[in-house]
Amino acid sequence: MEEFRRHAPDGGETAVDFEAFAYDQHPRLVASLTLYCGDRWVAEELAQEALVRVWERWDRVAAMVAPRSWLHRVSINLANSWWRRRQAERRAYRRIGVGDDPNEADSAEVHAVRAAVSRLPASQRGAVICRYFLEFSVAETAEALNLTPGSVKSATHRGLATLREQFDLSDPEEAHDVP
Amino acid sequence: MSRDVRRLLGNAAPEVRTLPDVAAIEQRARGRRYRRIAGVAVSASLVAAAVVVAGAAWLGQDSANGPVAVQPVPGPTQTTSPGPRPSETAPSPVPRPTETAPSPASADGWQRVDDPAVFGGPGLQAAAGAAAVGEAVVVVGVDAANAADGQVGPGVWLSDGPDRWHRLDASAIDTGGAEFEDADLWMRDVAVGDDGTLVGVGFANLDPDEQPLVWRSDDGGQTWSLVPVEASGSAAMEAVTWTDHGFVAVGRAAGPAVWTSTNGAQWTQHSLPAEGQLVDVAWDAGHDRVVAALVIGDSSQLWTGQPDQPSEWSPAELPPEVEVASVAMSSSGGYAAGVTRPDGADYDGILVASSDGLSWQADPRSEALGGRGDQLVGTVFISSDGRAVVAGDDDRTGRIWISPNPDTHFESVAEPLFPAESRVSTVIEGTHGLIAVGAAGADDVMIWQEVNQ
Numbered sequence: 001m002e003e004f005r006r007h008a009p010d011g012g013e014t015a016v017d018f019e020a021f022a023y024d025q026h027p028r029l030v031a032s033l034t035l036y037c038g039d040r041w042v043a044e045e046l047a048q049e050a051l052v053r054v055w056e057r058w059d060r061v062a063a064m065v066a067p068r069s070w071l072h073r074v075s076i077n078l079a080n081s082w083w084r085r086r087q088a089e090r091r092a093y094r095r096i097g098v099g100d101d102p103n104e105a106d107s108a109e110v111h112a113v114r115a116a117v118s119r120l121p122a123s124q125r126g127a128v129i130c131r132y133f134l135e136f137s138v139a140e141t142a143e144a145l146n147l148t149p150g151s152v153k154s155a156t157h158r159g160l161a162t163l164r165e166q167f168d169l170s171d172p173e174e175a176h177d178v179p
Numbered sequence: 180m181s182r183d184v185r186r187l188l189g190n191a192a193p194e195v196r197t198l199p200d201v202a203a204i205e206q207r208a209r210g211r212r213y214r215r216i217a218g219v220a221v222s223a224s225l226v227a228a229a230v231v232v233a234g235a236a237w238l239g240q241d242s243a244n245g246p247v248a249v250q251p252v253p254g255p256t257q258t259t260s261p262g263p264r265p266s267e268t269a270p271s272p273v274p275r276p277t278e279t280a281p282s283p284a285s286a287d288g289w290q291r292v293d294d295p296a297v298f299g300g301p302g303l304q305a306a307a308g309a310a311a312v313g314e315a316v317v318v319v320g321v322d323a324a325n326a327a328d329g330q331v332g333p334g335v336w337l338s339d340g341p342d343r344w345h346r347l348d349a350s351a352i353d354t355g356g357a358e359f360e361d362a363d364l365w366m367r368d369v370a371v372g373d374d375g376t377l378v379g380v381g382f383a384n385l386d387p388d389e390q391p392l393v394w395r396s397d398d399g400g401q402t403w404s405l406v407p408v409e410a411s412g413s414a415a416m417e418a419v420t421w422t423d424h425g426f427v428a429v430g431r432a433a434g435p436a437v438w439t440s441t442n443g444a445q446w447t448q449h450s451l452p453a454e455g456q457l458v459d460v461a462w463d464a465g466h467d468r469v470v471a472a473l474v475i476g477d478s479s480q481l482w483t484g485q486p487d488q489p490s491e492w493s494p495a496e497l498p499p500e501v502e503v504a505s506v507a508m509s510s511s512g513g514y515a516a517g518v519t520r521p522d523g524a525d526y527d528g529i530l531v532a533s534s535d536g537l538s539w540q541a542d543p544r545s546e547a548l549g550g551r552g553d554q555l556v557g558t559v560f561i562s563s564d565g566r567a568v569v570a571g572d573d574d575r576t577g578r579i580w581i582s583p584n585p586d587t588h589f590e591s592v593a594e595p596l597f598p599a600e601s602r603v604s605t606v607i608e609g610t611h612g613l614i615a616v617g618a619a620g621a622d623d624v625m626i627w628q629e630v631n632q
Contacts, residue, residue: 019201026199031192040193048207051199055208059329060361113191133188160184172184 018058022051025071028134032072035129036079038118050075072134072144076126116166123147124159131156132172279344282596284630289579289593291627297344298624300324303331305618306626308368308418309607312375315339316609317400318616319366319379320624325349326364333366333381336624337400344626353394353405359383364392368605370419370426378443379403380428382415389415391430395443408438408446422462422469424486429471431456435482437471437489449489451482462486463508463536470536472503472515479503481515483536498541501529504571505605508536509561515539516559516569528556530569532585544582547589554578560606562613570615572602579603579615579627593627601625 026047033043053074054061061067117125123145130141131152141156142149163169279294298304302323309318315338322334325348332354335347354364366381379394391414394403408416414432425441435457437449451457455475463470463483473480473494479501484492497503503517512534518526528548533539548554548569557571569589570579576597580589601619608614612629619625 022199022201022204026197027195030195030197034193035188035191043193044197048199048204051204052208055204110191113187117188117191128184129188132184133192135185163184163187167182167187169182169184169187 018055018062021054021062021067025068026051029071029075032129032134033075033079035114035117035133036076036125038114046075046078049078066140066143069136069140069143072130072136073146076145080122113167116163120159120162121155123151123155124162127152127155128159128163279342281342281628285593285595287590287592288630289596289627290630291593291596291625292342292344293619293623293625294344295623297346298336298626300623302326302329303622304334304624305604305622306334306336306616306624307366307604308379309605309614309616310369310371310377311607311609311614312371312377312399314610315399316607316614317369317371317377318624318626319369320604320616320618321363321365322346323622325352325354327360330361331363331365333364333379333394333403334624335366335379335400335403347401347403351401352403355383355392355405359385361385362390366392366394367416368418368428370421372421372426372443375399376443377403378419378426378428378440380416380419380430382430388413389431391416391428391436391438393428393438393440393443393446406444406446408448410436410448414448417457418459420460420462420469422486423464423467427460427462427469427486429457429460435471435473439487439489451489451492453480453482453494455480457482458503459505461506461508461513463513465510466536468536470506470508470513470515472506472517474502474504479515479517481506481533481536481539495533495537495539497531497539498529501531501541503531504556505558507559507561509565511565512536514542514559514561514567514569516556518554518556525551526553526555528554528569528571528580530556530559530567542585544585544587544589547591548580555602558603558605560608560613562608568606568613570603570606570617572617575599577601577603577615577617577619577625577627579606596627598625603627 029047029050030043033046034040037043050071054071061070064070117128120128126145127141130136130144136144138149138152141152145152160169279292279297281290281292284290304322306318306320309316318336320334321331323331325334326332332349333352335352336344338344362383362385364381364383366379369377369379371377377396377400381392383390383392391408391410393406393408395406396403410432412433414430414436416428416430416438419426419428425439426443428438430436432450435451435453435455437451437457438446439449440446453473455473457471457473460469460471468483469486471482473482478499479497480494481497482492482494501517501519503515506515507513512532513536515531517529519529520526529545530542530548531539532542548556553574555571555574556569560568562568565584567582568579572578576599579592581592582589598619601617603615603617606613606615615627617625
């Protein structure tokens with residue numbers, strides 16, 4: 001929790017507070033959810049909702065050993081719910097005259113990568129993002145995705161293999177493979 | 180040249196420079212607490228993703244409450260426990276009657292009761308259900324005073340007269356001891372049997388799972404003991420009613436769930452072959468059946484059938500895009516009330532009516548339940564003199580609408596008595612008139628009551 005403690009002017013640390021946690025986690029949360037969902041605006045809303053749930057349980061979340069894993073677990077659950085309802089949302093887009101992909105300013109490769117990631121099965125998508133974007137350890141990834149460490153390794157391997165079919169990827173360094 | 184997957188993902192991820200809107204997060208979370216207390220089916224608990232385009236929000240659904248595949252339970256599961264278990268914190272009566280000073284009556288004959296000493300305190304206090312027991316009124320909900328810091332516990336407030344209220348503390352309400360040490364306990368509704376037995380239902384939020392809870396009181400609500408309730412997997416009770424066949428409680432498990440009990444002590448769980456969750460139940464005495472409100476995403480059904488045979492209940496369709504929050508039946512028919520978003524923007528209240536409990540149509544009086552902003556209708560009640568009472572809030576203050584008969588439009592009542600951020604959870608009838616309960620302001624219980632004219 002150290003990174004979420006606010007530093008007092010005298011160099012000491014104040015207690016962990018929600019605002020500091022939210023400010024610290026928000027950028028990576030939105031970015032990872034964008035990769036997971038393929039949609040920045042949805043990611044912003046999902047991130048907001050995930051932080052609402054953290055706020056509701058802040059006393060307990062703040063006391064957790066790995067609160068960010070809990071946050072990402074909540075956000076991925078929310079994203080999975082969103083995924084299931086994507087068809088309904090597409091109908092909403094059509095009603096208000098907006099295309100499926102509102103992130104028009106992004107480059108072709110960004111679109112291609114996000115599309116490739118979004119086509120991965122949920123467990124593989126979550127494992128790849130947690131391991132190689134959020135830099136989670138296998139254990140943290142397992143906690144965030146509610147998988148066993150073995151399943152995380154397997155999902156990560158399969159996800160990477162699928163991405164390699166489209167992109168020329170080197171073997172990732174496994175410096176963060178702390179069990 | 181090959182690249183590292185970290186770089187590939189890092190390039191594809193957006194650079195996020197926006198800061199989280201912490202005030203909005205807090206506001207949404209606080210609003211959700213109120214909604215949950217009010218039992219409004221459109222609550223933010225249904226929000227999973229809101230895709231904001233040109234200012235229009237598109238609501239998704241929470242995975243915990245969303246449609247899930249349901250495996251019908253082949254038959255009822257009898258609870259194995261012979262009866263109430265001894266409480267780890269043996270409840271004892273702690274009567275603390277307090278003369279409360281109600282507000283002056285409004286022009287339309289209502290007054291507010293909001294004594295902070297009885298209805299307030301640190302943390303959340305809010306009323307969710309109520310029942311009249313002779314002259315007495317029992318209000319149930321949540322009271323943070325009956326839980327560890329940062330959590331909520333069951334709340335019970337009693338009245339033995341219009342201006343005499345007191346609250347029960349944890350010594351009078353079984354909170355389950357160590358089993359629920361880290362859980363929020365929610366008492367959501369209460370019903371009284373024909374022998375005076377009171378049953379309060381709710382759930383323990385064990386995060387992420389829920390466990391259904393039943394409290395039973397044999398002394399008019401002075402003390403409450405937890406009763407064992409068997410449930411398969413995560414489950415929660417939302418509403419309870421008394422019928423000629425015993426108690427019927429409804430809620431959610433893997434799908435919509437029903438629990439029945441002849442005495443409030445032994446409970447049998449049933450399920451419906453449907454998706455979604457049951458949010459309310461009412462007894463249709465004239466037809467010897469119950470009517471239960473089912474919410475599936477942003478639509479609803481009303482299921483009817485014999486109280487002790489939920490597997491044979493049948494659904495009645497409602498107008499599309501109606502989320503029912505409450506149902507009430509009388510000898511001459513019934514009403515279901517909730518919200519609708521016909522244009523995808525603000526919520527309007529809506530009332531649907533039935534003469535037989537089987538066929539339901541939108542009630543033309545619903546027009547008065549719309550208006551600027553969200554009109555969040557959460558409960559409907561039929562008084563003994565045939566008035567239809569609809570209540571909830573308009574996202575700013577509580578609202579009560581009353582129609583004296585089917586040919587007369589709803590009128591909003593008691594408006595001067597609703598402070599900011601108030602909301603009405605339920606309405607009942609006491610010996611002195613209608614009583615509305617809910618929450619207001621800084622997380623306090625608030626009660627509104629008709630004044631004898």
